Amino acid sequence: MGRENRLYQADWLMRLYGYSLEEVIRPEQPYLDLQTDPKLGFAQRQPGLFPVDINSAEYDMILRVPGIGLRSAKRIVRLRRQGLIRYEHLRQMGVALNRAVHFIVCPGQPVLRRAVKDKEDRPVGVADLPRRKLSVAVPSTSDRQLVFLTDGTFEGLLTAVFEAYAGRTDPAQIRSRKVHRPGLFEEGVGIPSDARKAARVWQGLNRHLGSDSRSQLYQAYRTGEPEVEILIYRSIRTAVPAGADGGGGHDPAIRLAIERLSQKVLREAHRKKGLVRFSRMENDLYLALVNPRYDILPLIRRHFEQRYADQRWVIFDGDIGSTCRRRVKKHKSPSGRSILRNCSGYSKDSCSLFWGGR
Numbered sequence: 001m002g003r004e005n006r007l008y009q010a011d012w013l014m015r016l017y018g019y020s021l022e023e024v025i026r027p028e029q030p031y032l033d034l035q036t037d038p039k040l041g042f043a044q045r046q047p048g049l050f051p052v053d054i055n056s057a058e059y060d061m062i063l064r065v066p067g068i069g070l071r072s073a074k075r076i077v078r079l080r081r082q083g084l085i086r087y088e089h090l091r092q093m094g095v096a097l098n099r100a101v102h103f104i105v106c107p108g109q110p111v112l113r114r115a116v117k118d119k120e121d122r123p124v125g126v127a128d129l130p131r132r133k134l135s136v137a138v139p140s141t142s143d144r145q146l147v148f149l150t151d152g153t154f155e156g157l158l159t160a161v162f163e164a165y166a167g168r169t170d171p172a173q174i175r176s177r178k179v180h181r182p183g184l185f186e187e188g189v190g191i192p193s194d195a196r197k198a199a200r201v202w203q204g205l206n207r208h209l210g211s212d213s214r215s216q217l218y219q220a221y222r223t224g225e226p227e228v229e230i231l232i233y234r235s236i237r238t239a240v241p242a243g244a245d246g247g248g249g250h251d252p253a254i255r256l257a258i259e260r261l262s263q264k265v266l267r268e269a270h271r272k273k274g275l276v277r278f279s280r281m282e283n284d285l286y287l288a289l290v291n292p293r294y295d296i297l298p299l300i301r302r303h304f305e306q307r308y309a310d311q312r313w314v315i316f317d318g319d320i321g322s323t324c325r326r327r328v329k330k331h332k333s334p335s336g337r338s339i340l341r342n343c344s345g346y347s348k349d350s351c352s353l354f355w356g357g358r
Contacts, residue, residue, distance in 0.1 A: 006032040040066040054106040067100030079252035152176030158198035174229040220261035269296040286313040
């Protein structure tokens with residue numbers, strides 16, 4: 001079994017990582033070492049090539065670092081264009097740092113130590129291993145105490161972004177008024193939502209980030225994770241300069257965090273598309289009660305609108321109390337409300353009772 005595993009590893013190194021046969025096995029040792037990964041073995045035999053500076057090395061050289069795979073190498077090359085790659089960023093990317101740490105150099109990397117032995121090979125202490133000089137400088141950060149308080153909506157968050165750029169301010173936090181607890185050294189500033197300002201920011205993000213990256217910000221917001229608002233703001237700040245003052249310091253960790261949150265939401269939305277089950281209520285209204293991990297109803301709405309275009313339905317989120325319903329033309333009832341909203345069985349109370357009875 002061990003030899004079969006090494007054969008698979010050697011095959012991958014030659015087919016996908018660009019290794020030659022001579023780099024995988026040596027003429028004087030034509031058999032694979034069953035005790036050592038062939039990629040690790042190559043790195044140990046080539047001390048002149050390592051350690052590798054993550055922020056300046058070529059893609060092919062990063063691929064040769066033990067513990068860094070194809071996906072991680074591509075993300076390193078892509079994200080370092082936006083800013084400095086630090087040791088903690090590699091951990092977030094999924095790099096196997098227990099294997100890679102001896103063959104890389106980057107800011108934030110812990111100091112490696114080796115045992116110091118006497119002439120009789122007995123340990124007598126430890127010494128720091130020599131470190132290669134970094135190719136770039138590490139930026140410093142400063143504390144900020146300004147807190148923007150919004151109404152807890154995505155429109156409110158975009159309005160806060162607008163005010164930050166317009167007022168040339170840089171808030172330390174952006175929070176909803178509902179969850180904000182004033183700190184001793186914080187200065188809270190209320191930001192009322194403004195649809196016009198939010199629309200300008202949304203359109204500007206499309207120009208600077210593109211539709212895909214802009215959508216990731218919205219998807220990350222739907223997670224409702226703590227401090228997701230300031231994370232989104234920092235992501236925008238690094239991508240969109242603020243006049244002569246410039247943007248904030250580039251931090252690939254922010255981009256990684258946004259991508260990770262976006263993937264969580266998209267996976268949950270995809271899962272719920274196949275798990276939603278409707279029950280027939282009065283007046284041919286179909287009701288589905290769901291309990292998703294995140295607020296994904298706005299993301300799955302179009303799917304059900306297309307699938308059940310000829311039906312009247314409501315999807316109710318039992319956790320946060322939000323609803324998703326089929327859009328209809330605004331035919332008004334005598335009460336002035338749309339027919340769908342005036343349907344029997346739509347109220348949150350009836351949805352909650354139905355949820356408890358299942």
